[in-house]
Amino acid sequence: MSFEFLSIKRDSEISYVTLCRPECGNALNLSLMREITEAANSFKYDTETRVIVFKGEGKHFCVGADLKDEERWKAGESGDLLIKSRLTQIGKDLIEAVLGINQITIASLHGAAAGGGACIPSACDFRIASNDCILGYPEVKLGMNLSWGALPLCYNLVGPAITKRLIIGGELENAEDLLAWGFIDELVSFDCLDSKVLEVAKYYAERPPMAAQMIKRGINAIQMTGSAAMHMDGDQNALATLGDDFKEARDAFVNKGK
Numbered sequence: 001m002s003f004e005f006l007s008i009k010r011d012s013e014i015s016y017v018t019l020c021r022p023e024c025g026n027a028l029n030l031s032l033m034r035e036i037t038e039a040a041n042s043f044k045y046d047t048e049t050r051v052i053v054f055k056g057e058g059k060h061f062c063v064g065a066d067l068k069d070e071e072r073w074k075a076g077e078s079g080d081l082l083i084k085s086r087l088t089q090i091g092k093d094l095i096e097a098v099l100g101i102n103q104i105t106i107a108s109l110h111g112a113a114a115g116g117g118a119c120i121p122s123a124c125d126f127r128i129a130s131n132d133c134i135l136g137y138p139e140v141k142l143g144m145n146l147s148w149g150a151l152p153l154c155y156n157l158v159g160p161a162i163t164k165r166l167i168i169g170g171e172l173e174n175a176e177d178l179l180a181w182g183f184i185d186e187l188v189s190f191d192c193l194d195s196k197v198l199e200v201a202k203y204y205a206e207r208p209p210m211a212a213q214m215i216k217r218g219i220n221a222i223q224m225t226g227s228a229a230m231h232m233d234g235d236q237n238a239l240a241t242l243g244d245d246f247k248e249a250r251d252a253f254v255n256k257g258k
Contacts, residue, residue, distance in 0.1 A: 026057065
């Protein structure tokens with residue numbers, strides 16, 4: 001299986017899915033989002049892989065949506081709300097694909113994990129970060145709501161008050177606070193990140209796969225009982241991005257430094 005913007009490397013019972021757009025912080029254009037979804041779905045009938053690790057190449061795990069993605073924004077500028085709502089479905093498909101992975105999943109976090117780049121690790125089973133990691137949901141600063149069905153995932157990890165702080169406040173929070181709140185499971189120095197991820201991956205790879213995967217699916221089902229409330233978040237996002245707040249914020253981002 002060949003991808004343009006990500007790679008899959010298999011090492012015995014552990015597979016590594018690496019986002020490979022380091023020149024732009026692994027920003028999520030629509031093509032990369034589709035590839036992540038395809039990669040996640042590719043493990044559906046893989047009975048050899050026990051653990052899947054999501055990583056980012058370069059300085060950051062993933063800085064979030066690519067605000068310069070022509071495919072996304074040209075379609076959005078058409079004014080067709082149906083097209084805009086369909087585009088948000090691509091993000092929801094991505095998160096559902098990661099959630100639906102049978103194997104144990106680990107997010108290896110360093111640098112920035114923002115917006116969609118925070119949604120992906122929230123859909124994983126475990127999150128291990130280096131102490132330089134910052135993470136958050138800055139959508140509100142662009143005049144947008146958090147979509148992709150990702151709000152319940154954050155809520156399940158940190159509870160209502162911290163979820164409101166993260167998503168309404170829109171700041172990128174430091175790794176120590178994220179660890180204290182329960183978003184991050186383990187925190188190590190950058191030099192030790194790969195070895196700690198491998199240690200944890202091997203630990204779960206040694207567990208009987210049928211039992212481990214059945215337990216994972218059961219816990220996920222319990223956690224997502226509130227997900228039905230998010231059926232309209234894509235439509236809300238389509239509407240929000242028609243507003244002046246979003247247009248001004250995106251123009252400022254795209255044209256900064258010019």
